[in-house]
C-alpha cells in the first residue's frame with residue numbers, strides 16, 4: 457500500500473489543487489492532504505479548521521483521500537502519517553525552482569522523496585493568492601473554486617462592508 461502526503465497552504469483550495477489530488481488518488485492507494493500554516497505567506501485568510509473543512513468537502517467524491525492539518529515540519533508529518541512520498545503540484549517553470557530546493561532539503565533531512573504532478577494547462581494559472589484578490593473585489597471566481605469555497609469567500613468579503 458502506497459500512501460502519499462500532499463501538503464500545502466490551501467488558502468483556499470482551488471480547482472488546480474483538486475486536479476492534483478484527483479491524479480494522486482488514481483495513482484496511489486491513499487492520499488493524505490494536509491493544510492499547513494506557512495509563516496512565510498503571512499496571515500492566512502482562512503483558519504486551518506476552515507481550510508480543512510473546505511478540502512474535505514471538495515474531495516468527498518474520492519474515497520482514498522484523508523485530510524489533516526499541521527503546524528510542524530512537513531517531513532515530521534510525513535513520518536507521522538506513514539507517507540511513502542510527498543506530492544507537490546507544478547504550475548509553471550518558476551514553481552520548479554523553489555519546489556526542487558524544498559524537495560532536496562526534505563530528502564536530505566528525512567530521506568523522503570517528493571513526486572511532482574504537473575497541472576493540466578487549463579488550471580495552470582490558478583493560485584490561491586490571486587483568487588483571494590479577485591474575491592476581495594467581488595470578481596467572479598465561481599469557475600476557479602468549488603461552490604463551498606466561493607460561498608465562504610463571499611462571507612469573508614461581503615459586498616458593501618467598506619473593506620474594499
Ligand code: ADP
Nearest residue numbers: 464465466472494544545546547575579580582
Ligand atoms: P504552499 O504554501 O505549500 O505553496 P499552496 O496551497 O500554494 O501551498 O500550494 C500547494 C501545492 O499545490 C504546491 O505544490 C503548489 O505548487 C501546488 N499548486 C498550487 N496551485 C496549483 C495549480 N493551479 N495547479 C497545480 N498545482 C498547484
